[in-house]
Amino acid sequence: MEYVYAAMLLHSAETEIDDKAVTAVLKAAGVDADSARVKALVASLGGVDIAEAMATAAASPAAAAPVAAAAASEAPAEEETAEEEEEAGGFEGLGSLFG
Numbered sequence: 001m002e003y004v005y006a007a008m009l010l011h012s013a014e015t016e017i018d019d020k021a022v023t024a025v026l027k028a029a030g031v032d033a034d035s036a037r038v039k040a041l042v043a044s045l046g047g048v049d050i051a052e053a054m055a056t057a058a059a060s061p062a063a064a065a066p067v068a069a070a071a072a073s074e075a076p077a078e079e080e081t082a083e084e085e086e087e088a089g090g091f092e093g094l095g096s097l098f099g
Contacts, residue, residue: 003037004041006029007041007050010022010025017050019035022038
């Protein structure tokens, strides 16, 4: 999520959102920037009008899909799996309780 926040900060500062700028913001915040994730974020935001997406997202949660898709595309699948297991306390779901 910090990658998306870095992009939003750059947008707010009216600075071009590119690999170098996102990496600089992340490093300044003490985040060890993964260059593949930075490139994926920048590429996914290439065709998105961030100001318009933020304005419509405020009006309608369904309109936030382009921004949410960009955020989801920059997170590795293996990290999501680990987070889901932590949230579930290591269980496979409620079905595991009943055999």
